[in-house]
Amino acid sequence: MSDRQDGWREQLWTRQLTADRFEVACLPFFTYGICYRDVVTIDSNHLVASVVQKSGHxxxxxxxxxxxxxxxxxxxxxxxxxxxxxxxxxxxxxxxxxxxxxxxxxxxxxxxxxxxxxxxxxxxxxxxx
The missing domain is CATH 3.30.70.600 (Ribosomal protein S10)
Incomplete structure (x- = not known):
């Protein structure tokens, strides 16, 4: 999930690559700065912590x-x-x-x-x- 300033969240489908890295497997509707096939890390609340590799999409x-x-x-x-x-x-x-x-x-x-x-x-x- 990704957190917006007003507390609203969008669920993002991912595919686990390693223990701490996930590839985005959906097309975000509302989450800025994250695109299909970007590689992200998540925190203990399953929220996106960072984008570690842009896919070019x-x-x-x-x-x-x-x-x-x-x-x-x-x-x-x-x-x-x-x-x-x-x-x-x-x-x-x-x-x-x-x-x-x-x-x-x-x-x-x-x-x-x-x-x-x-x-x-x-x-x-x-x-x-």
């Missing part, structure tokens, strides 16, 4: 505005785009999208699709590394 996050009239159409459009591009991705509650950008992946085509809806306040997006 980045995470593109999208939050659809739940009340926006175009939300369902945007969900379908984004799902089609990431699936057609062959990008690993996960949805949370149909409004949060996390996309794995493996090393060398150019997100330009996906970013282009996000720009107009972002200007229309239909979604928010960012890329974390």
């Amino acid at each position: 980045r995470t593109l996050r999208v939050a659809l505005v739940a009340e926006h009239q175009d939300r369902d159409q945007l969900h379908e459009l984004l799902h089609d785009k990431v699936a057609t591009a062959g990008l690993a991705h996960e949805w949370l509650q149909g409004t949060y999208l996390s996309v794995d950008l493996s090393p060398g992946t150019d997100p330009a085509a996906l970013v282009e699709v996000l720009e107009a809806p972002a200007r229309a306040s239909a979604l928010h997006w960012e890329i974390d590394s």
